[in-house]
Amino acid sequence: MIRLIGNHRVIGAIENSAKNSTLPHAIILEGDEGTGKHTLAEFIALSSVCSGVNKPCEVCRECRLFLNKNHPDVAYIKPEDKKKSISVEQIRNLRADAFVKSHLGGKKVYIIEKADSMNDSSQNALLKILEEPPQSIVFILLCESASKMLQTIISRCVVFSLVPPSFSEAFQFLKSNCKAPEENIKSTLQLTHNNIGKSLELLKKKPSEKSKIANEFCSALTAGSPAYELLKIVKPLEKDRLLTSDFINRLKLNITDLIRENPGGNNVPDLVNKYDIICQSEDFLALNVNLSLFFTALVSNLAE
Ligand SMILES: [Zn+2]
Secondary structure, X not given: OOOOOOOHHXXXXXXXXHHOOOOOOXXXXXXXXOOOHHHHHHHHHHHHHOOOOOOXXXXXXXXXXXXXXOXXXXXXXXXXXXXXXXXXXXXXXXXXXXXXXXXXXXXXXXXXXXXXXXXXXXXXXXXXXXXXXXXXXXEEEEEOOHHHOOHHHHOOOEEEEOOOOOHXXXXXXXXXXXXXXXXXXXXXXXXXXXXXXXXXXXXXXXXXXXXXXXXXXXXXXXXXOOHHHXXXXXXXXXXXXXXXXXXXXXXHHHHHHHHHHOOOOOOHHHHHHHHHHHHHHHHHHHOOOOHHHHHHHHHHHHHO
16 A cells, blocks of 8 residues: 655645546656655556556556556666666667557556756657657656756646655654654654655664764763864764764763763863754754765864
């Protein structure tokens, strides 16, 4: 079963068109990573191939084939190997394939991932198919922002924008879909601003993995290690904003624990000062700064 969360207006519109068999033949789903573009694309694909009355019925042969990831007329197009974008070659192959009759006699669906990373030649090749689409084809383009795509493509598609759901919707979903304790779910949702995909990814990581860097950093910091040592410890975080936010939270907890362990200690004023610096760094992080710059600033403030 495909569960759609939040985005009530968009989902309502798509469910209605699915029921009435009036889904557009070219759809752009835009939104941040983790906002449910893939899930919604699956729902649209399922509704498009379904041969039941109430689409998607999830019980007809076509639905079952799709849900078992075995439907021959649904194709995912994504950047090949380690390339960043879909090549013009891939789009030409798609075009040739689109003119071949569907295997099961129904609609053919192409789900095109990272569509906004295609260069102009790939997009122009795609435009040719969108301009004269073969019969019974559905194109679903997934992207973070449609504005990065050619206006000529956008004008031939119906664009739906996805945002994270409300806190309570996201919380309910995660509570029934992952084993993490409620407190963890709450703090993770706060960190990801209710983004379900990102939360799931974060909750999947083992607590020991996440706390390792914060523990190591805290020990080095309190031992007075030089800045370059501290920077070396946080290096693995430089590519991940979410893990960095998580790291900052853990670091604050570590420092608070140290203060609690020995409230009358000589080092308490220094720890309180470090705690404040870490809190201030959160505002800086919220500005979407480059992470390597963020850590350099944090470490130099802490080492002062
Ligand atoms: Zn069906």
